[in-house]
Amino acid sequence: MLETLGQLPATITISDSLWQHLISTVLLLLTVFIARALAGRFIRKTVNSIELQRKWLVNTRNGFLLLLLLGLVIIWGNELRTLALSIVAIAVAFVVATKELILCVTGSILKTGSGSFNIGDRIQIKDFRGDVIDQSLLATTILEVGPGKITHQRTGRMIVIPNALFVSEPVINESFTHDFVFHVFTVPFKREDNWQAAQQAFLDAANRHCEPYLEAVRRYMKRFNVQRGLEVPSVEPRVTIQVPVAGEVHLIVRLPTRSGQRGYIEQTVLSEVLSKHDFAAKKPEVSSLPESDPAATT
The missing domain is CATH 2.30.30.60 (SH3 type barrels.)
Structure with a gap:
């Protein structure tokens, strides 16, 4: 028994084509890993922005992974095709068992x-x-x-x-336009409130806070929409009216802002307007005149 096991490796022969495939696979793995390491080092040294650096590192990693998979398919294509023809039933069962993984890969291809x-x-x-x-x-x-x-x-x-x-x-x-975006938020009022004054107050506050970069937004949106073949929208802040249900008036505030400052600009405008103004409806004053004495009229 031991002698048979000792002679077993000598009876296994590897063809020249298989050796070539193995050597090509090893060379492909080394090339991809070295290229990925060099690319990562280059990105970390030359790209100063953390956000842009992370984006390039992720894209580079995914690109090299796809390159590795493509290279393996090219190297082992004939063997894989022969194997697939001989185990069709197993392949069908494998597809059924890994349906979710296949959908994930399909979704990745779709979004990319x-x-x-x-x-x-x-x-x-x-x-x-x-x-x-x-x-x-x-x-x-x-x-x-x-x-x-x-x-x-x-x-x-x-x-x-x-x-x-x-x-x-x-x-x-929500970041389709990248550097600058249009931010929209809603402020509800009752029908009897002074929503007309609130509309003007929100418009004034929005114009004041957007004025420093409004011209930059206008140039950016014009360039972005020309590249995309879209109509250039108006970038000036606006406050429109919506009546969702009877008895309520909603003010829809739309203003341009930097992509990372949507929450900040919204809170700033809301805090400024609501802290300086009271738009609640004024309650009618109750008359305080003394009641007349019935005995005085007799």
Whole structure:
């Protein structure tokens, strides 16, 4: 028995083509790992922005991973094709068992091909909303922003979203215009309140806070929309009226702001206007005249 086991390695022969494939695979792995290390070192030395550095590192990692997979497919293509033809039934069972993983890869291809968002963008899919900090072949990682859909502060929680969701669910990109964005928030009033004065007060405050960078926003939006072939929108702050239900008036405040300052500009405008003005309806004064004495009239 021991003699048979000792002679077993000598009976195993490896063909020349298999040796070539193995050597090519090792060389491919070494090349990709070395190139990735050099690219990462170059990015860390030359890119000063932390946000841009993280974006380039993630994109570089994913690019080299795809390059490695493509190289392995090219090297082992004939062997894989022969193997696939001989185990069709196993392949079908494998596809059924790994359906979610396949959907994740499909979702990754879909979001990459459509360019729906990038690292640093604020997105919302289903009930998940936050800033994208990482993307891989199977999942997308975001830092949650909330609570709810109208606030703009981070909760401190990290959410890992499987890319399979991007196949069946729409994605909202709140940072589509990148450097500058339009921020919208709603201020509700009762119908009897002085909402006309509130409308003018919010418009004045929005104009005052946006004035320092309004011209820069105008140039940026014009350049961005010309590149995309879109109509250039008006960038001036505006306050419009909405009546969602009887007895209520909602003021819709829309103003341009830097991408990372939406929550700050909203809180600044709200604090300034509401602390300096009282728009509540004035209650009618109750008459304090003394009642007449019935005996005095007789």
